[in-house]
Amino acid sequence: MELCELSIAQAESLLEKGEVSSVELTQAVLERIEAVESRVRAYVTMAPQQALEQARAADKRRAQGQGGALLGIPLAIKDIICTKDMPTTCASKILENFISPYEATVIERLRREGVVILGKTNLDEFAMGSSTENSAFFPTCNPWDLERVPGGSSGGSAAAVAAGEALGALGTDTGGSVRQPASFCGIVGLKPTYGRVSRYGLVAFASSLDQIGPLTKDVADCALLMNAIAHYDSRDSTCANAPTPDYASSLVADVRGMRVGIPREYFVEGMEPQVEEAVRRAVEHLEGLGAEVDEVSLAHTEYALPTYYLIAPAEASANLARYDGIKYGLSYRESVDMWDTYRRTRQFGFGAEVKRRIMLGTYALSAGYYDAYYLKAQKVRTLIRQDFDRAFARFDVLVAPVAPTPAFKIGEKVEDPLQMYLSDIFTLSLNLAGLCGVSIPCGFAVEPERGKRLPIGMQILGPAFGEEAILRVAYAYEQTTNWHRERPKLDGGCQGRGPQPLMEGRR
Amino acid sequence: MALRISREEVAHIAELAKLGLAEEEMELFSQQLSRVLEYAEMLNRLNTEAIPPTAQVTSLYSVSRPDEARPSLTQEEVLQNAPSREDGYFKIRLVLE
Numbered sequence: 001m002e003l004c005e006l007s008i009a010q011a012e013s014l015l016e017k018g019e020v021s022s023v024e025l026t027q028a029v030l031e032r033i034e035a036v037e038s039r040v041r042a043y044v045t046m047a048p049q050q051a052l053e054q055a056r057a058a059d060k061r062r063a064q065g066q067g068g069a070l071l072g073i074p075l076a077i078k079d080i081i082c083t084k085d086m087p088t089t090c091a092s093k094i095l096e097n098f099i100s101p102y103e104a105t106v107i108e109r110l111r112r113e114g115v116v117i118l119g120k121t122n123l124d125e126f127a128m129g130s131s132t133e134n135s136a137f138f139p140t141c142n143p144w145d146l147e148r149v150p151g152g153s154s155g156g157s158a159a160a161v162a163a164g165e166a167l168g169a170l171g172t173d174t175g176g177s178v179r180q181p182a183s184f185c186g187i188v189g190l191k192p193t194y195g196r197v198s199r200y201g202l203v204a205f206a207s208s209l210d211q212i213g214p215l216t217k218d219v220a221d222c223a224l225l226m227n228a229i230a231h232y233d234s235r236d237s238t239c240a241n242a243p244t245p246d247y248a249s250s251l252v253a254d255v256r257g258m259r260v261g262i263p264r265e266y267f268v269e270g271m272e273p274q275v276e277e278a279v280r281r282a283v284e285h286l287e288g289l290g291a292e293v294d295e296v297s298l299a300h301t302e303y304a305l306p307t308y309y310l311i312a313p314a315e316a317s318a319n320l321a322r323y324d325g326i327k328y329g330l331s332y333r334e335s336v337d338m339w340d341t342y343r344r345t346r347q348f349g350f351g352a353e354v355k356r357r358i359m360l361g362t363y364a365l366s367a368g369y370y371d372a373y374y375l376k377a378q379k380v381r382t383l384i385r386q387d388f389d390r391a392f393a394r395f396d397v398l399v400a401p402v403a404p405t406p407a408f409k410i411g412e413k414v415e416d417p418l419q420m421y422l423s424d425i426f427t428l429s430l431n432l433a434g435l436c437g438v439s440i441p442c443g444f445a446v447e448p449e450r451g452k453r454l455p456i457g458m459q460i461l462g463p464a465f466g467e468e469a470i471l472r473v474a475y476a477y478e479q480t481t482n483w484h485r486e487r488p489k490l491d492g493g494c495q496g497r498g499p500q501p502l503m504e505g506r507r
Numbered sequence: 508m509a510l511r512i513s514r515e516e517v518a519h520i521a522e523l524a525k526l527g528l529a530e531e532e533m534e535l536f537s538q539q540l541s542r543v544l545e546y547a548e549m550l551n552r553l554n555t556e557a558i559p560p561t562a563q564v565t566s567l568y569s570v571s572r573p574d575e576a577r578p579s580l581t582q583e584e585v586l587q588n589a590p591s592r593e594d595g596y597f598k599i600r601l602v603l604e
Contacts, residue, residue: 101584195565208563237570238563306547317524324525326599328588337601339525347527355526359536360543362524363512376550378560383553385561417539418546434564464564 003028004164005487008073008221011167015062015072022062022072025167026055026116029074032164033118036490041140042150042160044079045086046119054116061114069224069248071114076166078157079120080127081212082201083107090203091135092125094323094330094349104201105236106170106212106229113228118166121156125351126320127177127205129153130423133414134353141410142184143488145452148407151181157215158185162488168216168225174206175308176402176427178213179439183402183457186441186486188222188474189215193464194434195240198233206315207238209308209431218484219440219475223247226467242465250468253479256290260473261395265301266426271404278443278456279401282477286399289476296395298387303380304429309421310364310377311432316354317361323349356417385433392463397473399460401426406445406454430461437461438470441483455483511541 003011003025014020030048037043051074058072077083080090082100089095103111110117124134132140132155140155142148143163150159154171158181161169171178173191182189190213197212204210214225226247233239262283267276287293325331325345332344350358364373391398403423413420430437437459444453462470478484512520517537521528528536582595591598 098588101580101587195567234572238565238567240565240567300553303550303553306550309543310547321524325590326597328590331590333590335600338599341600342525343527346525347529350526352532355528355532356536356539358524358526359517359520360540362520363516363540363544366520366523373544373547375560376555377547378562379555379558380550380553381561382558383555385564418542421543432561 002164004032006167007217008070008167008224011073012069012071016067022055022058022116023052025072026051026074029118029164029166036163037165039141039146039490040143040159040163040165041138042121042156042163042165043076043119044089044091044122044137044156047086047117050085051116051118058114058116068113070110070228072116073167074116074118075110076118076121076157076160076169077107078123078154078169078171080123080172080203081107081170082203083117083120086120088120088203090126091123091137092349092351092354093136094345096330098329100201102201105198105233107201109228109231121154121160121169123156124153125354126203126316127153127172127174128316128353128357130176130180130420131408131413132156132181133410134351136351139410142407143490144186144454145407145447148409148454149184151184151407153177153181154189154215155181158182158187158189161185161187161215161217163490164487168214168221170212170225170229171215172202173211173213173431174209175312175431176424178215179402179427179437179457179459180424182215182439183441184407184455186455186483186488187215187217188219188438188440188484189213190222190226190438190467191430191436192226192230192467193240193436195238196230196436196465196467198231198236198239200233200235204319206312207319208315209312219438219471219478220248220251222438223251223471230467240465245468247467247471250471251475252472253476255286255473255476258291258397258469258473259395260286260291260293261296261391261398262293263298263301263391263398263400264295265298266400268404271401272406272445274445275401275403275405275456278445279399279458282442282458283399285481286473286477289480291473296391296398298391298429300380300383300387301429304384304432305421305425307377307380307384308424308428308432309360310373311381313357313361314364314374315361317358317365320354320358353417381432384429388429388433388435388463396469397460397462397466399458402439402457402459403427406456426459435461435464436467436470438474440474440478442477442481443483510537511544512537
């Protein structure tokens, strides 16, 4: 097996034994990037020299007798998480040259662990989207089929991990943005409970929904990254002051007696039959392992989409008011007065989807419509939470598909915002309720035209701070199946349009 | 059928958000936003009179910390991304005549 194909745990074991150095490991991943990045285009910014410096520092720490699960491991970071040593663009023209003066708490924690940061990955502008096509720079391609999207908004992170361009990555999940790209790219992605991971230094999209989460090749790696990032942080006032369990201790391949609920509203007409079949087979598999499976109803599921697309844009419209061309970012200089600076900077700096959501959110919050739209959505949010409360009184975890279809084609849904929003119907509810969920590979769909195999993911949903339970079920399933071992072959060219990735020193 | 959001309303909302829009965007957003809001009206099928709203999902309220001095960014760090600056200030265009 090539070094770039290793999991984090496998690589760490080689580092620990001295069979490979972090510099060698990082070199191998950089070579892989060199070989495939022009087709995948996962990275907005790459920092190979800085990465090698960090690798040398990690090797030095090991030579001094230090160790650690992530020491010397090359990772990728979604370009919406602030780093001091390279730009944080949010894949937006408005932040194209922005270098954060401070670092996100999760980055500080990873640096303390001694990770190697390879670069920043592509996303839908400000994490608004489900395909990474809303990046202001270029679309990212799905490594399993370069004509298809990697999902979104953490599509760059998911594609990088699936293609061997990073051993693991961080993404963010506001309405499914870690879980859906993980499922489209055949990897593991976890959305932590709201408040479990500090949001300090995460550029805000919808503050009551956003969470940072890991994207990895397997469940064990997911637990290792969670151990590093899930900690109380006084700089995020919504962060839970709760002790961090050792998530690696949840890696027990035993689900006997665990109660698994199957929400019937997550199997709907119009979904791809191969997805439904794969998830139903996975449920039978869990039953075969000794889990107690039964159906459950989350009655308000169909209302999650309209609820989310009022609440998230409302919060976004407030959060994105800060991009005004005064303190940082793009600034329209030909303006006649300050108000004109505001209008033109935002007109030229934001892409279509961001504008659409600012408009929608401003409308939902405006005088005369607040009660009818925003307040109404907040009340339905309560009903959605209560559905989950009732379900988790009876079940330890719930199992459902991540998305109604596998990865769709680049360009297929860009003209119709509502169709794009519908690809999130199975992931939004969890964010509205603030709970945790993990997406893991559970099969492949064969697309009829060219016979390409496209990964299918299932999500295991847990109650607030139920990460240990969902990881346990995920691990038990993974240990008795082989889906997670499959890697894309990466043949053919990318059909996406746009410039080549912006390289180091792009300023 | 009349659109839920007219072009005039699009212009009004854009001004509330201080968002400049091109003519074609006004037209497009009038149609697209109307369609999304039409879809959102399915929420009216639910009677929510007695349901309290959820603004956030943590059980935390009024989180505070001791009021103690601690290090912050330097003036240079704060201004490092400023599009225009002078004498340690952000420089902006005319606000009032």
